[in-house]
Amino acid sequence: MILLGIETSCDETGVAVIRDGNVLTDFVSSQIDFHSAYGGVVPEFASRIQLEAIGSLTQQACTDTGIPLTALDGIAVTRGPGLIGSVLVGVNFAKGLAYALDKPLIGVDHVQAHLFSPLIEFDRLSFPYIGLIVSGGHTELYTVKSFTDVVLNGKTIDDAAGEAYDKIAGALGLGYPGGPLIDRIARGDKDAAAAYAGQGEKPYDAVKFPMAMMRKGNYNFSFSGLKTAVSRYIKEHGSPMTQRRLSSIASGFQNAVTGVLVRKTIALARERRMKRIAVSGGVAANAQLREMFMAYRNEFDIYIPSVRLCTDNGSMVGFLGYQLMKLGIKSNISIDAYANNTRIPQRARTSSG
Amino acid sequence: MLGLVIDTALGYLGIGVAHDAELLSYVVMEKPSTVTSLAVPAIKNLLESTGHKKEQLDEIIVAAGPGTFTGLRTGLSLAKGLGMALDIPLVPVSTLDAMVHTVQKADGILAAAIDGKNSNLYFAEYTCRSGVLKKTVSEMVLKAGEGGYHRQGHARIVGWGVDQYEGMLNKIYTEGIDLQKLDVLQMGGALVRIAHGKLYDTKPVSAATFIPRYLREPDAKTKKQIKVVYEKDKAV
Incomplete structure (x- = not known):
């Protein structure tokens, strides 16, 4: 069974060809260079570029695999949540293909595509597992039982972790996307710090910032208080910004974010007596977060996919589409796109617990 | 020449079928929120009611803007998908040109x-x-x-x-x-007349590479296309 996977929920355009659950090819058109000039994703431009890129990426994917569109068995596409203008480009393009080719359309939930994506790279990973999705738009903790049964155990009540990274990077003058830079500076990369701050080679201590909602059994997240605390600290102590100060703020902030993510995930896995933990989403590319999770590998099996699979891509959409199609699940051609989590008809049953 | 008309540039959904320069049928649904859900069923119905199959289509005539943000993206991405899968070109017509011809x-x-x-x-x-x-x-x-x-x-x-x-x-x-x-019911005929008369330099373009013309702000330029390779069990 050969599927096309299309992902356009935020600023990336991803197109992948999946055969029987294996990735044959995966193309992505990144817009980071463009949006960095504006300090964030500009929704209108994002969907402009997607409309431009989606056709040629699909052509490239077909040429690369030698598989013509007519040989596809289905079209999987992200139908939300995301920037609505962007999601609409993917959904309508996919509908055009599916209808014209007389092939099934499988509308896939973006967060769930991330949630199941570690299964693409790890044959050893099996259900059930604890899944942490952490990205610029989502911070959610799940118990993953099957492709059609996931339990939402907790999620952010305000900002996503990646959003906090972008805001703090902006406040530190690191530009967009600042997450990878904060990660490097926080882990002691002096060259990275030197590019953004004045002299100061003395060793530094991380500033201690608060972690929110740490009560036992609470698996929700909150990052807006941390964001305010760090912003206030920068305002009060950030001038002049020495390398030492930049490093201590970046690492203090990163410690607070990664600390709460890791502690809650581990606590949930212990409470539910789960052996397997999978982490995905753009912030899972963060090296400190990866190291902190790997520190628990004696107690748990930890699965964090390669950096490229953590960020948005067509493979995860095609992979989940394939799994759903195998179960006989497909979408009606009149499905709509959605911007947020309030409409979840075609996704796996999500219960809270 | 059998042509499909897709007109969503102004927010409403307009779908038509044309034989050469003659518009056979054109339907309009004026509620913008239904464009994504109703476009394909509308195309299906219109082709059936005019006695045609989608495989017989030779071109897709689209209102290519200027227009509304959501309307343009919805209709043009659908047209791209259809055009690529059926291996037929798009014929983009300026929305303003079509309006004057109504x-x-x-x-x-x-x-x-x-x-x-x-x-x-x-x-x-x-x-x-x-x-x-x-x-x-x-x-x-x-x-x-x-x-x-x-x-x-x-x-x-x-x-x-x-x-x-x-x-x-x-x-x-x-x-x-x-x-x-604007009398939206006249837009289908106007789009077809312009496309077939090749007025205002209107000509067929590749569905895959078609880029709409924007009037506002610079077109976004920088993009990198990368091929990604995943290796099983090689991650952290």
Whole structure:
């Protein structure tokens, strides 16, 4: 069974060809260079570029695999949540293909595509597992039982972790996307710090910032208080910004974010007596977060996919589409796109617990 | 030549089927929120009711903008998918050109105007002589509150959502204007006539690489295309 996977929920355009659950090819058109000039994703431009890129990426994917569109068995596409203008480009393009080719359309939930994506790279990973999705738009903790049964155990009540990274990077003058830079500076990369701050080679201590909602059994997240605390600290102590100060703020902030993510995930896995933990989403590319999770590998099996699979891509959409199609699940051609989590008809049953 | 018409540029859903320059059928649904869910079923029904199969289509005529943010993306991405899968070209027609062709031709100045939101007015002007329209002012953006374009004479203007710009449009022409609301039911025929008459340099383009023409702000330029390789069990 050969599927096309299309992902356009935020600023990336991803197109992948999946055969029987294996990735044959995966193309992505990144817009980071463009949006960095504006300090964030500009929704209108994002969907402009997607409309431009989606056709040629699909052509490239077909040429690369030698598989013509007519040989596809289905079209999987992200139908939300995301920037609505962007999601609409993917959904309508996919509908055009599916209808014209007389092939099934499988509308896939973006967060769930991330949630199941570690299964693409790890044959050893099996259900059930604890899944942490952490990205610029989502911070959610799940118990993953099957492709059609996931339990939402907790999620952010305000900002996503990646959003906090972008805001703090902006406040530190690191530009967009600042997450990878904060990660490097926080882990002691002096060259990275030197590019953004004045002299100061003395060793530094991380500033201690608060972690929110740490009560036992609470698996929700909150990052807006941390964001305010760090912003206030920068305002009060950030001038002049020495390398030492930049490093201590970046690492203090990163410690607070990664600390709460890791502690809650581990606590949930212990409470539910789960052996397997999978982490995905753009912030899972963060090296400190990866190291902190790997520190628990004696107690748990930890699965964090390669950096490229953590960020948005067509493979995860095609992979989940394939799994759903195998179960006989497909979408009606009149499905709509959605911007947020309030409409979840075609996704796996999500219960809270 | 069998053509499919997709007109979503102004927010409503317009779907038509045309044989050469003759529009066989055209339906309009005016609720913008239904465009994504109803477009494909509407195409299906229209092809069936005119006795055609999608495989018989030779081209897709699209209203290519200017227009609304969501409307354009919805219709054009659908048209791209259809065109690529059926291996047929798109024929992009300027929305403003099509609007002007919805009204009776009478000698004088004709213009088309669309509300571009945030005090922007998308505008183009044409002169009609002996039943032949000639574009005298290409698509441009007029900013509310700013002067700019002025002209001698009286103009008939076909507008979409432009009531609040009536005063501004009035100031352009020394002898005033006659503003009329676009009759959306006439858009299908207008798009087909322009596409088949190859008016205003209209010509077929590849569905895969088609880029709509934007009037506002610079087109985004930087993009990197990367091929990604995943290796099983090689991650952290």
